[in-house]
Amino acid sequence: MISLDRLMSNCPYVADLFNRLKDAVYLCDENGAMLWINNVAEKLDGYSREEIYGKRIEEVYGLTGDASPMLKALNRKEMVDEQIFRYVANGREIIQICNAGPLWSEGKVIGAYTIQSDVTNLKEILDRYITLQQHVFEDHDQTLKVEGFEKLVGDDPQFLQC
Numbered sequence: 001m002i003s004l005d006r007l008m009s010n011c012p013y014v015a016d017l018f019n020r021l022k023d024a025v026y027l028c029d030e031n032g033a034m035l036w037i038n039n040v041a042e043k044l045d046g047y048s049r050e051e052i053y054g055k056r057i058e059e060v061y062g063l064t065g066d067a068s069p070m071l072k073a074l075n076r077k078e079m080v081d082e083q084i085f086r087y088v089a090n091g092r093e094i095i096q097i098c099n100a101g102p103l104w105s106e107g108k109v110i111g112a113y114t115i116q117s118d119v120t121n122l123k124e125i126l127d128r129y130i131t132l133q134q135h136v137f138e139d140h141d142q143t144l145k146v147e148g149f150e151k152l153v154g155d156d157p158q159f160l161q162c
Contacts, residue, residue: 024096024116030109032057032071044118045089061087073100074112084119095120 015036018025024041028034034052042048047060057071058064066072068087069080080100087094096116103111 021115024114024118026070026114026116027103027111028057028070028074028113029111030074032074034060035111041116044094046092047089061089063087069098069100070112070114073102073114074109077102077109093120094118 015038018036018038019040021038022040024044025036025038026034026041027036033054033056035054037045037047037049037052052060057068061068063071063085065075067085069083069085072083073080078101080098083098083100085096085098087096096118098114098116100112100114102109103113
């Protein structure tokens, strides 16, 4: 049975391939211990490969069970597709869309992987857009009150009825 450690150290082209992706890639062993992350994941989370190596997902990211798509794939031995999840790394909340799956060798699960797309900035942009829209509508409501019908003057019964 091939180990993930041996795969990553003996096949540098695999690491090179993962490092060329625009998404974050994470690998763990069959016990949920972190084995490897690509350059995107290092930059996103602020951890180096060396810092996370051998530490359990719970220890590094505070995620347990189904809260971690990688652990979910590992424990259930099935693919996890398009799961949105949040975690905190180095004091920063990160929101990602994730695909995860178990890694098999000779009929046994030897670990799991995730490929994650960061949508944190998208959420921040949407939050700013919503706030801006709220301000626009609040300002618009104020304008209608100040520049609307309240400025009209008259005492004709038909005018007052309108």
